Amino acid sequence: MLTIPIETQxxxxxxxxxxxxxxxxxxRNMIFMLMSIEIMLNSAGLVFIIAGNHWKQPxxxxxxxxxLTVAAVEVAIGLAxxxxxxxxYKTLDAxxxxxxxxxxxx
Amino acid sequence: xxxxxxxxxxxxxxxFSFLVLALFGNKLSRKATGFIGAGSIGIVALLTLIIATEFxxxxxxxxxxxxxxxxxINAGNLKxxxxxxxxxxxxxxxxxxxxxxxxxxxYSIAFMAKDEGIKRFFAYMNLFVASMLILVLADNILLLxxxxxxxxxxxxxLIGFWYKEPANGYAARKAFxxxxxxxxxxxIGIFILFITFGTVNIHxxxxxxxxxxxxxxxxxxxxxxxxxxGALGKSAQLPLxxxxxxxxxxxxxxxxxxHAATMVTAxxxxxxxxxxxxxxxPVVQFAIAxxxxxxxxxxxxxxxxxxxxxxILAYSTISxxxxxxxALGVGAWSAAIFHFMIHxxxxxxxxxxxxxxxxxxxxxxxxxxxxxxxxxxxVVFWTFLIGSASLSALPLITAGFYSKDQILxxxxxxxSGSLWLWIAGIVGAFLTxxxxxxxxxxxxxxxxxxxxxxxxxxxxxVPLVILAVLSLIGGFVELPESFGNFHPFSKLIENVLPVxxxxxxxxxxxxxxxxSAVIALTGVYLAxxxxxxxxxxxxxxxxxxxxxxxxxxxxxxxxxxxxxVVPVVWLSEIDKNDxxxxxxxxxxxxxxxxxxxxxxxxxxxxxxxxxxFVIGIAFILTFMLYK
Amino acid sequence: xxxxxxxxxxxxxxxxxxxxxxxxxxxxxxxxxxxLLAVSVVFYLLSAPFIAALEVIIYAxxxxxxxxxxxxxxxxxxxxxxxxxxxxxxxxxxxxxLAGILLVVLFLALSNVGSLTENKGDILPKxxxxxxxxxxxxxxxxxxxxxxxxxxxxxHLSSQNKKVTHRFLEKK
Numbered sequence: 061m062l063t064i065p066i067e068t069q070x071x072x073x074x075x076x077x078x079x080x081x082x083x084x085x086x087x088r089n090m091i092f093m094l095m096s097i098e099i100m101l102n103s104a105g106l107v108f109i110i111a112g113n114h115w116k117q118p119x120x121x122x123x124x125x126x127x128l129t130v131a132a133v134e135v136a137i138g139l140a141x142x143x144x145x146x147x148x149y150k151t152l153d154a155x156x157x158x159x160x161x162x163x164x165x166x
Numbered sequence: 167x168x169x170x171x172x173x174x175x176x177x178x179x180x181x182f183s184f185l186v187l188a189l190f191g192n193k194l195s196r197k198a199t200g201f202i203g204a205g206s207i208g209i210v211a212l213l214t215l216i217i218a219t220e221f222x223x224x225x226x227x228x229x230x231x232x233x234x235x236x237x238x239i240n241a242g243n244l245k246x247x248x249x250x251x252x253x254x255x256x257x258x259x260x261x262x263x264x265x266x267x268x269x270x271x272x273y274s275i276a277f278m279a280k281d282e283g284i285k286r287f288f289a290y291m292n293l294f295v296a297s298m299l300i301l302v303l304a305d306n307i308l309l310l311x312x313x314x315x316x317x318x319x320x321x322x323x324l325i326g327f328w329y330k331e332p333a334n335g336y337a338a339r340k341a342f343x344x345x346x347x348x349x350x351x352x353x354i355g356i357f358i359l360f361i362t363f364g365t366v367n368i369h370x371x372x373x374x375x376x377x378x379x380x381x382x383x384x385x386x387x388x389x390x391x392x393x394x395x396g397a398l399g400k401s402a403q404l405p406l407x408x409x410x411x412x413x414x415x416x417x418x419x420x421x422x423x424x425h426a427a428t429m430v431t432a433x434x435x436x437x438x439x440x441x442x443x444x445x446x447x448p449v450v451q452f453a454i455a456x457x458x459x460x461x462x463x464x465x466x467x468x469x470x471x472x473x474x475x476x477x478i479l480a481y482s483t484i485s486x487x488x489x490x491x492x493a494l495g496v497g498a499w500s501a502a503i504f505h506f507m508i509h510x511x512x513x514x515x516x517x518x519x520x521x522x523x524x525x526x527x528x529x530x531x532x533x534x535x536x537x538x539x540x541x542x543x544x545v546v547f548w549t550f551l552i553g554s555a556s557l558s559a560l561p562l563i564t565a566g567f568y569s570k571d572q573i574l575x576x577x578x579x580x581x582s583g584s585l586w587l588w589i590a591g592i593v594g595a596f597l598t599x600x601x602x603x604x605x606x607x608x609x610x611x612x613x614x615x616x617x618x619x620x621x622x623x624x625x626x627x628v629p630l631v632i633l634a635v636l637s638l639i640g641g642f643v644e645l646p647e648s649f650g651n652f653h654p655f656s657k658l659i660e661n662v663l664p665v666x667x668x669x670x671x672x673x674x675x676x677x678x679x680x681x682s683a684v685i686a687l688t689g690v691y692l693a694x695x696x697x698x699x700x701x702x703x704x705x706x707x708x709x710x711x712x713x714x715x716x717x718x719x720x721x722x723x724x725x726x727x728x729x730x731v732v733p734v735v736w737l738s739e740i741d742k743n744d745x746x747x748x749x750x751x752x753x754x755x756x757x758x759x760x761x762x763x764x765x766x767x768x769x770x771x772x773x774x775x776x777x778x779f780v781i782g783i784a785f786i787l788t789f790m791l792y793k
Numbered sequence: 794x795x796x797x798x799x800x801x802x803x804x805x806x807x808x809x810x811x812x813x814x815x816x817x818x819x820x821x822x823x824x825x826x827x828x829l830l831a832v833s834v835v836f837y838l839l840s841a842p843f844i845a846a847l848e849v850i851i852y853a854x855x856x857x858x859x860x861x862x863x864x865x866x867x868x869x870x871x872x873x874x875x876x877x878x879x880x881x882x883x884x885x886x887x888x889x890x891l892a893g894i895l896l897v898v899l900f901l902a903l904s905n906v907g908s909l910t911e912n913k914g915d916i917l918p919k920x921x922x923x924x925x926x927x928x929x930x931x932x933x934x935x936x937x938x939x940x941x942x943x944x945x946x947x948x949h950l951s952s953q954n955k956k957v958t959h960r961f962l963e964k965k
Contacts (some may be wrong), residue, residue, distance in 0.1 A: 062838060064795055067903040069839075072802045074899045076809055076832075078892035083813030085776055085888035091818055091864060093772075095825060098856065099809060106832060113839040118916055118924040121844050122932075125925065128851055129936045133943030135856050139863045139949035146867060147953070154772045160769030780891050787898045 069110045076103035090145070090152045094138050101131045172213050173250045173303060174235050176260065179206050179213075180296035184289050190287030192736065200275035203288030206296055207271050211264040218257060240310075245281040246366055250303040255659045258503055259302040259435060266427045267295050267416060269327065269629035273518050274419040276625035277525065278442075281417075282284045286425070287327060291423065292711030294320035298428050302435055305331070306366040307356050314400070317429045318345050324424060325416040334415040341409040341590075347408055348399015352436075358385070372442040381446050390394060390447040392441060394454060397433030398622040401487050404461045408722050410484055414476040415665030418521025421476060426483050426517050427510035434490045434506055438499055441663055445497075455495025459590035462488030464720050467595030468606070471716035474531045475520050478605055483513055485594060489573050492591060496583040498576035499663035500656040508640050512556035512566060515633035518552040522626055523609065533605065547610050549634040554606050556637040559600035559721045561683035565641030570595065572591040572646065575678050581667045588678075592685055598691025646675060798838050805831035818864045822857055829853040843918035 062069075080099030087093055104125040112120015142152070149156050171272055183206035191199060221231070234249040250262070258551045271291065297316025304310035326338030363374045379386045397403075402410040409485070413425050425429070437444060439456065444451045461487045469481035486509050493502035523539065523546060524531060539549045556566035575593070578588035644655040696703040707713055715721060767778075805828050814823035829852050836845040925933060 062794055062798060065797060068905055071900055072806070072873050072897060075806055076828075078896050079806070079809045079813060081780065081895070082885070082888045085773065085780065085891075086884050087813065088773070089818070091860070091867075092821065095821065095860065096813060096850075096900070099825070099828070099937065100861075102832060102852065102864060106835065109841050110834055111879050112916065113823045113841065113861045116916060118921040119928075121916065121921045122925050122929050124841075124844055125847065125921075126929075126932055126936055127921045128847060132851065132856055133939055135859060136943050137950065139859060140803060141864070143863065143867070144950055152867070157772070158770030162765035162768035743849075777891075780888075780895075784891055784894050784898070787895065787902075791898055791902055 066110065070107060073103045073106040073110060076106065077110060088154050090154050091143050091152060094135065094142065097138075098135065101127060101134075116155050171233050172217050173231055173252050174233050176210055176217075176264075176303060177250070177296045177299040179210050180299065181294040182206070184292040184296060187285055187289035187292065188594040191289060191399075194285065196279065196284055199285045199288050202761060203292055204268065204275055205270035207264060207268045207510045210295070210299070211268045214257075214260050217252065217749070218261065218627065221252070221257060221324070228454065243301060243361070243364055245487070246306055246308050248309060249305040250300075251305040251369075252303060254658045255435070255438060255503065255663065256302045256332065256601060258659070259431075259505060260299065261504065261506055263289060263295060263298050263302070263428050266510050267423055267631070268513050268634055270427075270514060270518065272421050273521075273626050273629045274417075274423075276623050277419055277521060280787075283327065287417070290320055290323045290327070291419075293423060294324065294429075298432070301432055303531075304390075305368065307359065307368050307371065307706060308366045310368070310439075311349075311353065311356060313431060314349065314396070314436075318349065318400070320599070321413070321424050321429055322720075324420040325413045326754070327416055327420065329376060331415075337409075337412040340412050344406050344409040345399040347398045351392045351399075355389045355396065358389050358392070368439060372440065376442050379446050382448060384448070386443060386446040387449055390440075390443045390450040391453075392452055392669060393436060393443065395437045399433075399490070400436075400459070401430050401433030401434070401468075402484050403488060403491055404457050404464065405417040405722070407465070407484050408719060408726060409463060411480045412479050414474070418476070418517055421479070422514045422517035425480065425659070426513035429572060430483060431490070431506050431510070433628025434494065434502060436488065436501060437494050438663060440501060441494075444494075445664070448582070451495055453495070454491050455577075455587055457583065458488045458493075458495055459490030459587050459594075461485070462594040463590055463597075466594050466601065467716045468719050469601040470597060471713045475524065475536075475605070475609065476517070478533075479516055479520060482516075482598070482601065483786050485559075485598065486513065489570060489591065489594070492577055492587060493573045496576055496587065496666075497579040497664070498512055498573065498580055498666040499682045500659035501569070501572040501576050501666065503659055503663070504644055504655055505573055508565045508569040508637070509554070511633055511640055512553045512637040515553040515630060515637055516557065518626070518630055519546050519553065520634070522546050522622045522630070523550075526622060527616045528619055530616050535615050536609045536613040537616075538610070539618070542614065542618050545630065546622065549627075549630040550610070552634040552637055553605060554602040555727045557602045558686050559595060559601075559682065560686055560690070561679075563638060564638065565637050567683070567686075568641035568644055568646065571679055571682055572644070574682055575646075575667055575675050576668070578678065579668050583669070592682060595682055596685045596689045599686045600693050603690050603693035605698045608691060611698055629716060648677070674790055687713075750764055762779050794838065798835065801831045801834040801838070804828075805835070819861065822861050822864065826853050826857050829857065840916050843921060 072084065077100050080103060081095045083096035083099065084093055087096065105127045108120045108123045110120070112118065112123070145157060146152055183202050187194070187199060187202060194202070215552065218229075228301045230251050230253040231249040232249060234247050236248050237245075238248050239246040245346075271288075274287065274291065278287050281287070294317060297320060299313075301310055301313025301317060304313055322338045322342040322530075325341055326335045328334050356366070359371055359375075363371055363378075365371060365374070373387070395406075399406045410425060410430070414421055416424075444454070465485035466489060469478050469485065472478045472481060486505070490502045490505050490509070493505065512586040522542070526543065527536060530536060550566070556645045558564075559566040559570040561567050574588060574591045577583045577591050578585060642652075645652040718724065808824045808828040808831065812821045812828060815821040815824065829848060833845045833853070836842075836848055842957040
């Protein structure tokens with residue numbers, strides 16, 4: 061099968077993860093932040109599949125199924141919350157929802 | 167249960183009722199508060215009676231009952247127990263504290279009935295009685311000091327009872343601070359005693375002191391002088407007497423109980439208890455006599471010039487305690503205790519009576535605004551008259567005659583006595599008669615300037631009557647040789663305190679008694695003339711500078727103010743922002759600074775938090791890799 | 794075989810970079826779908842065909858579609874001006890730096906571990922199924938409860954107060 065060393069495989073998954081991380085930190089629009097989280101989840105699942113393939117056990121794929129489930133639910137609820145925030149604040153700016161802060165400063 | 171263990175109950179019951187009133191006072195009704203407050207003292211009075219009968223039965227074999235309750239301190243050399251011991255001296259004090267205290271508590275139920283702080287009042291009063299009982303029943307000097315401080319605290323709390331008036335708080339603080347000066351000297355004396363002898367038990371201390379210290383040695387003099395300072399503070403003698411007239415800001419029952427009958431006599435108790443030390447330092451003992459003589463004169467003159475009813479009585483108290491100190495100074499120990507007991511009766515009576523007058527006249531304190539109350543308040547008038555008569559030591563019928571007379575006789579005839587001391591005493595007796603009947607004539611005779619608004623109830627008048635009876639017959643337990651030679655009281659006291667040594671001058675006692683009787687009656691007559699019959703004679707004196715000098719207590723307040731208070735206040739004003747203050751301020755400023763710094767990190771922005779996550783993860787992973 | 798892996802990973806990385814840097818939300822989502830498809834190819838190459846199918850069906854087919862629906866509902870494609878303001882190149886520096894540091898750390902961590910080579914065969918979907926329903930049965934049940942919770946939560950969180958006019962008919 062594949063003769064690529066496992067370190068390289070995991071490194072590629074890591075690159076995907078860190079791209080998602082960059083996207084999370086840079087973007088200000090909440091939809092994009094949620095999207096970046098999906099990228100990160102996907103790459104984490106990729107690592108599991110890599111590991112499962114390496115040890116030739118089905119556990120990695122089982123784990124990925126669970127991650128997939130969690131991602132689905134999280135997206136559903138996250139989008140519902142974003143909708144509520146949008147209807148309340150009329151904007152999708154993540155910096156607009158900063159009411160939970162220390163009232164003494166600024 | 168053996169009767170001697172009742173002794174431990176004596177301070178415990180008022181302490182328990184203090185706790186009940188302090189913790190649950192808000193939920194109790196006024197009636198219940200009065201019942202608990204006065205009832206506990208009543209129970210203690212009853213117990214004293216039971217213990218006294220048991221005590222008298224077991225004389226002369228057992229002279230002291232001791233009961234150890236528990237161990238208080240056990241650290242290295244210092245082993246102190248909570249233990250109480252009762253002997254004749256403590257028994258007399260207990261009797262006075264509980265009986266007079268019970269009557270005063272009954273009176274207070276009616277006196278404080280309309281006051282909103284009545285629960286607080288009874289709690290403090292019970293705590294006071296508990297502390298005073300601890301003081302007189304203490305077996306070791308550290309426990310005595312505990313009671314000493316306890317009564318000081320209760321005195322502060324009760325003087326400043328009506329705390330909403332700032333002047334009352336000032337008077338309370340003044341009392342506490344001045345007695346504090348005495349207390350500090352006393353604790354240093356206690357330290358010296360402990361370091362030298364390794365024990366705090368009073369009995370053992372006295373034995374060791376008489377065995378090891380030579381008479382007149384400097385260490386004995388120093389220790390005795392320090393303990394004397396403590397007694398001076400508590401008993402309001404020269405030079406620490408300035409707090410007692412201002413302490414009249416408290417309610418009248420407080421003045422009666424604390425500042426007439428009990429707390430101010432704690433100094434007398436201390437000196438009597440540690441009499442061995444004073445016998446070993448004759449210089450100090452002589453100083454006691456001199457201080458007593460001077461104080462009684464100064465206070466007597468000051469009382470003559472006052473126009474606040476309670477202040478007259480306050481100065482009178484200072485003066486009478488001066489008599490007790492005079493007796494202690496010449497070695498007439500049982501005479502001092504006898505005068506203490508009689509004084510407690512008539513002084514409490516006078517204060518309670520003054521309280522009725524002030525209450526009924528709607529808080530009028532100035533005697534020149536009173537008058538003609540003889541017909542309006544007959545019971546109060548007659549009891550007040552009996553009290554004043556006892557105070558002036560009118561011959562034969564009043565108890566005061568027998569006690570004061572004994573002191574005057576011993577002031578001359580004791581081995582350490584002298585003619586000058588007797589002269590001071592007799593002048594003081596003249597002044598006493600003068601000012602007390604001045605009080606009577608101005609307040610109860612003449613035309614009435616303020617009308618009483620209501621009649622005093624039974625709860626107030628019955629204690630007055632009981633105390634009046636005691637002021638008359640109390641003296642008959644100690645009749646001098648010329649009248650019957652009946653000495654049960656001094657025989658009782660001589661179980662504990664040494665007998666007075668008399669100079670060999672023959673039986674001149676009756677001559678002295680005659681002289682003092684004549685002087686007292688002269689004083690009464692003079693008071694009648696210049697304050698009642700021809701008031702113009704005294705009116706011109708009222709505005710003179712000498713009168714003002716006497717009224718201000720011979721200028722002691724002003725002296726202490728300029729000498730001590732003003733410099734200290736000036737120094738602390740300069741020292742307002744010194745290094746230690748900056749440390750404290752700096753801490754708070756630092757905390758605020760850190761707060762303002764850290765609150766920047768809590769700006770509520772999601773991306774800021776995410777960034778901090780990532781930075782943290784970067785650090786942690788880097789460290790984990792390179793560990 | 795290896796070259797397919799490299800191609801698929803290259804496409805995945807490229808499309809992910811495009812996905813996070815687009816201004817238009819729909820564009821970004823479409824690039825993301827492309828990335829997911831590439832990752833699905835990688836899964837197939839890693840002897841997980843079932844998972845590859847699942848990735849396409851569920852992740853790309855359901856989750857991303859949900860995203861697209863929401864984006865269309867919110868009409869945020871029209872808010873380009875805000876995105877222009879928010880997405881200046883200066884913002885990319887520090888996150889890239891941090892992620893780069895982390896990537897370096899990951900690389901170093903991986904290189905410290907010795908070489909691990911095992912290559913013994915294939916994993917059949919049948920194995921996965923059996924493992925799922927015997928060893929991880931509890932996990933499956935919990936996943937089911939989680940999904941139910943998600944459904945109820947999503948329904949509840951989206952409920953709005955009754956309005957007189959439908960919001961599509963409201964003036965914005």
